[in-house]
Amino acid sequence: KAGVTQTPRYLIKTRGQQVTLSCSPISGHRSVSWYQQTPGQGLQFLFEYFSETQRNKGNFPGRFSGRQFSNSRSEMNVSTLELGDSALYLCASSLARLAGAQNTQYFGPGTRLTVL
């Protein structure tokens, strides 16, 4: 089975621009979560989508948004970029069953965003 894929792998943007990152989950996985990783703040949860609905959201400003499509692929968007948005953005997918022990998140390789 193919793993989680993320595109693009690297991005360079300037302040004020917007950016869209894409994530394709493992086949059959219905939940997609996004995390931001920075040296100062570590790994922080952004949001999680299941069946095209945002189920959970972290403590980030409204400039950070996302969506999920019917094929479970997800995109996240950051508008009006700031220097502090420079980070590695990680996407993870899981089966997200109601019961059982399959609540394990598998990560993609990440998108490295640099804001100049």
Added chain:
Amino acid sequence: AQTVTQSQPEMSVQEAETVTLSCTYDTSESDYYLFWYKQPPSRQMILVIRQEAYKQQNATENRFSVNFQKAAKSFSLKISDSQLGDAAMYFCAYTPPIKFGNEKLTFGTGTRLTIIP
């Protein structure tokens, strides 16, 4: 709110030796899941091992095993026969019980493991 603490920012071990990475967490839940992920220089986050809180038996995966102490809220990772490929940042992570709206992972700050040839 749940918190995960890794008190060892860096660790090093001789190749073929055993090393233990520490993790403590805080939660009011009785059922939850704990994970160890490794992140090598490639930055890909790789699952190492998973532990269900309702299981008393410690999880093992080849050279990797955990010491899960539920009452103490401690979850350490033991790596036996350390190999050069084990060099990475190791993150301990917690997630609450399986129910809608709780897929969030809470991570510790990580432990950088160096393998000395």
